[in-house]
Amino acid sequence: MNLADKLTEERRGRLAAERMLELKQAELRAANRKLGLHARELTEKIVKTRAVVETIRDENQRFRSDLSAANQKIALTERRLWHSIGTIKDGFAFFNADNEMIMANQAYLAVFDGLEEIRPGVNYVTILQVLTEEGIVNTGDICPEAWRQMMTDRLYQPDPEPTIIQLWNGTHIKLIDQRGPGGDMVSLGLDISATVTHQENLKEARAIAETANRAKSAFLANISHEIRTPMNGVVGMAEVLAETDLTDEQKLYVDTIKNSGEALLLIINDVLDYSKIEAGKLDLHLSIFDLEQAVLEVLMLLQPAAREKGLALLLEFDMHIPSAVEGDPGRLRQIMTNLIGNALKFTSTGHIIVRVDTLAGTKDTIKIAIEDTGIGIPPDKLQDIFDEFNQVENERNRQFDGTGLGLAISQRLVRMMGGEIKVRSADGVGSTFEFAVTLPAAQAADPLPQPGKDLMHVIIMDPMEVSAGILRRQMERLGIKVTVCADPDEVLLRCNSGVAVILAEHAPPTHDGIALAQTIAEGPCPVPLILLSNTPGTTMPEGRGEGVQAILTKPPSRRDLLAQLAALPERDTPQTPPDALRPMRILAAEDNRTNQLVFRKMIKSLDVDLTFAANGEEAVELYQKIKPDLVFMDISMPRMDGKEATQAIRALESETGVKVPIIALTAHAMAGDDAAILAAGLDHCLTKPLRKPDILTQIHAAHSADMRPLETAEKADQLAG
Numbered sequence: 001m002n003l004a005d006k007l008t009e010e011r012r013g014r015l016a017a018e019r020m021l022e023l024k025q026a027e028l029r030a031a032n033r034k035l036g037l038h039a040r041e042l043t044e045k046i047v048k049t050r051a052v053v054e055t056i057r058d059e060n061q062r063f064r065s066d067l068s069a070a071n072q073k074i075a076l077t078e079r080r081l082w083h084s085i086g087t088i089k090d091g092f093a094f095f096n097a098d099n100e101m102i103m104a105n106q107a108y109l110a111v112f113d114g115l116e117e118i119r120p121g122v123n124y125v126t127i128l129q130v131l132t133e134e135g136i137v138n139t140g141d142i143c144p145e146a147w148r149q150m151m152t153d154r155l156y157q158p159d160p161e162p163t164i165i166q167l168w169n170g171t172h173i174k175l176i177d178q179r180g181p182g183g184d185m186v187s188l189g190l191d192i193s194a195t196v197t198h199q200e201n202l203k204e205a206r207a208i209a210e211t212a213n214r215a216k217s218a219f220l221a222n223i224s225h226e227i228r229t230p231m232n233g234v235v236g237m238a239e240v241l242a243e244t245d246l247t248d249e250q251k252l253y254v255d256t257i258k259n260s261g262e263a264l265l266l267i268i269n270d271v272l273d274y275s276k277i278e279a280g281k282l283d284l285h286l287s288i289f290d291l292e293q294a295v296l297e298v299l300m301l302l303q304p305a306a307r308e309k310g311l312a313l314l315l316e317f318d319m320h321i322p323s324a325v326e327g328d329p330g331r332l333r334q335i336m337t338n339l340i341g342n343a344l345k346f347t348s349t350g351h352i353i354v355r356v357d358t359l360a361g362t363k364d365t366i367k368i369a370i371e372d373t374g375i376g377i378p379p380d381k382l383q384d385i386f387d388e389f390n391q392v393e394n395e396r397n398r399q400f401d402g403t404g405l406g407l408a409i410s411q412r413l414v415r416m417m418g419g420e421i422k423v424r425s426a427d428g429v430g431s432t433f434e435f436a437v438t439l440p441a442a443q444a445a446d447p448l449p450q451p452g453k454d455l456m457h458v459i460i461m462d463p464m465e466v467s468a469g470i471l472r473r474q475m476e477r478l479g480i481k482v483t484v485c486a487d488p489d490e491v492l493l494r495c496n497s498g499v500a501v502i503l504a505e506h507a508p509p510t511h512d513g514i515a516l517a518q519t520i521a522e523g524p525c526p527v528p529l530i531l532l533s534n535t536p537g538t539t540m541p542e543g544r545g546e547g548v549q550a551i552l553t554k555p556p557s558r559r560d561l562l563a564q565l566a567a568l569p570e571r572d573t574p575q576t577p578p579d580a581l582r583p584m585r586i587l588a589a590e591d592n593r594t595n596q597l598v599f600r601k602m603i604k605s606l607d608v609d610l611t612f613a614a615n616g617e618e619a620v621e622l623y624q625k626i627k628p629d630l631v632f633m634d635i636s637m638p639r640m641d642g643k644e645a646t647q648a649i650r651a652l653e654s655e656t657g658v659k660v661p662i663i664a665l666t667a668h669a670m671a672g673d674d675a676a677i678l679a680a681g682l683d684h685c686l687t688k689p690l691r692k693p694d695i696l697t698q699i700h701a702a703h704s705a706d707m708r709p710l711e712t713a714e715k716a717d718q719l720a721g
Ligand code: ADP
Pocket: 338, 342, 343, 346, 372, 374, 375, 376, 377, 385, 390, 391, 392, 393, 397, 401, 402, 403, 404, 405, 406, 407, 408, 431
């Protein structure tokens, strides 16, 4: 190898070494940069961490200072609390779950008068021991061991009841022990000596007052009795004197003496009764009596006063109350006289209703309510209305006199009977006084009569809605169907052969029951009438009274009413002509009263039994009941129209196989209507206004030989005449 080659090789080697150096240097720089970056990141992290550490250190410092402040506060509060507890004059102690004393205030410890062992750490049971052994507590009739046992048992209850203990010096301590959630217990001993003394004084004062009150009542009772005896003489002699020959002036004087004497006697009787009750000298006299009779006697007594004021005095006596009960009838009458008397006194228009019923859910407890439509009682006076000498004093009733004892006496009498008296009232509208007493049912000497089984339907005619309602409920209680009518015209319209009797108000001239009875007796379905009159002793005028079963005075007693209902003649006997054949039965469904009247008038010459149904439903019902020979059916009626009713009847007939002719009465004389009507099962259509010949034709067509002739001899005569 020549030099040139050597030099070339050397240069090549140097160049390669230089490239290698450059490469390594580049790598070194890159590594350096990476290292620099890493170092910076680390520095940043260190800075951040240091900041966090510093914050935590600051917070720690703050917490530490807060904690120490809080601790100081707690210590202060505890000091103050104990200071306060220390200053209260009631005993206060704190026990742990093992009943060991943690702390007690001075008042608590003072009870033990410096006894060494009563200090924090002592057990509650030991305290009880010390209390008895040292004679600190007065255990009364109970021996110390039993007392300790009782108190220990109490201690172990989860929630001990407060108890009162008496100390040797007469101090009364109320012990209240209360366990906290962890089992700790707070024990409080309240000195209630003052309250106890006060209560004892009160009791003593009350006993003295009651004795004085009884003495006063006894005195009043005696004095009233003493006054009553001579007053009876005064009134009696005034009566005798009134019978003698007197001038008008003398008569006036005597009457005044008598009336004033009687008024005074009433007041004295009230005072006497009240005093007797207060002195505990009034006894109930039990006997078996007729409650309804007792109520009626009171009503009879007060009825004249009611009539004078134009007030209706009504009685609703439940049909199922036994007629004989056991109780004090005299005192019951007295209560009712007071209450009904008040109702009369404080009512100027309207009515007074006495309702006698059994209390819901009981058999023997009788509820008597007196309801009036009078001046009422203002709400703020209601609660003390039963207090003695209490009267609602205001403009309105200053005019009414009275002693203010009636309600107080009534309330006490009701209470003596084991009941309670209540009042409901709306100012200016009326009041209801109500009381319930137990009156056990007794064996009746003379049980109430029972109406016959065929008494299914009655008509009541009474223009006064309330009294009609009373009679209706009484009849319905007996399971009898009732139709109420307001006047004689309505009775004539609604009367049919299904009606057994008409109970009608007799108050001529508007409601002349006797005239109505006569009209009905002469009509197609003679139904007997029982008349109810407001005037006692109303009798039937000479020569009249056809169809009148009886005249009863309102309110009728259940006994009288039931006796008359039971005495009704058997159906289809003497009243109807003794004919072997039955009358033809026609059912007319027509809701319009005028149309009913028109219909009745049109056929009044015929001897048929006509019954009206007021709607389709009633028509179907009556169809089943009376089994008519012919039906006239109005098409448009309320509840169920004529087509539906006919369909229902036809459906019923499909079971029996008998088919009754049904004639449609329709107001729509429109083509096409007839077809729909006939399709519903009706046999023929008559359009309104009805024409008598059309009706008669239909009736004659449906008449058959087994029915009574349509024209009776009498009616035919009338027609001819
Ligand atoms: P007296 O009627 O003798 O005043 P009561 O004790 O019977 O005494 O009644 C006390 C008061 O209660 C009456 O004065 C009257 O103000 C009120 N009161 C009693 N019953 C009624 C009543 N039915 N309607 C309105 N107020 C009545």
